[in-house]
Amino acid sequence: MAITTEFILSSPVLPLVSITERLPPNEIECTHALCLQSDVRMFIVQIDPDDDVAEAELVALDEIEETTVLGETSEKVVYKLTVDIDESVSAAFDPERIDGAPVEPTTITPEGWHERKVFTDFEAFTEFRESCEDNGISFDLLSMTPDPSQADEVSQDGLTDRQREALTLAISRGYYESPRQVTTEALAEEMGISQPSLSGLLRRAERRVLTASLDTRVTLNTLS
Template structure:
């Protein structure tokens, strides 16, 4: 089942963060093909004209090899940049390892990359997250949404919103992996609840998911035994 994710990546090696660190704009928008093909070096960047970023200033940045002004839209100045991409970034985004694609331009700030991507399934997302972390890229998941076409089936699990939130965060943080990538204490702190409350919330959510998956037969067997 496809999932849509929103997250922030942080690493000194991420391309074009230097524009927001050294020049005027607090953020820029960028379209790239990382995750879609190997050895990507071309980035289409949109910058607010009010930020007064000159072509020469972009070309002077160490990581940028070529700068071409493509023109202006009603709101943005558009540049084509050929960038010297760090090997760790190319390896982390290697499209041979997972199926995922951006669904909105990347927003780049001094803190890193804010991205929205769709993945073919949760396993593909997990592989991408692991790949980033293995190559020194901090990964902060903001949201995860299932394919809307599956919403009717998903609603049948009868999870509460809080149970779904807790289970989603637990899975995304690696709580159910072996070995666990996060502790119950850390999850509880992230959700703003006590550890016993977290354990109860996960346990009730897990039971509901199991009951929904197995159907009424499990309930009948429980009653008759």
């Protein structure tokens, strides 16, 4: 079941925090596509015109390579910034591992990034959190809300349709035989996805099935 989460990411390597640390605004909004393309370097940033930030001041920051003013709304000045991305950030937001997407613009303050993201399930969220922490980005969860509208897409054992498809294909092709009859690369090609995505689907499906099975056994043992 999809879940919506709200959290704060903190790290000195996070892009654009330097704007709020070194220039007048103590808060800016930006949109990015890091979860869709890990090496993306373009950020759309909105800054309050009352903060009186000059384009030259943005370009002068070490991490910003290019600045373009896109225009003004009634409340914000909108910039397109090309940013130098640290490798750890690209690794943390690797789209091959992350089944998640933002639901509103990121709010950036001197403390870090305040984000709201929707994830396909709890395992996808956990993988993103672990990916951040493994790459030196601290993760402070503020809230987590399940999406009841998708309850019908999840079976009693907790598998999503896509997880069940991957698990069924793996079983039918002999992936769990000894020795294995097929590789994850071949399974991924058959499903039309990348090998890391296929591995992630199988890993989450296996965890779901094992968790459901163990919970059932615990219940039966308690009743007996």
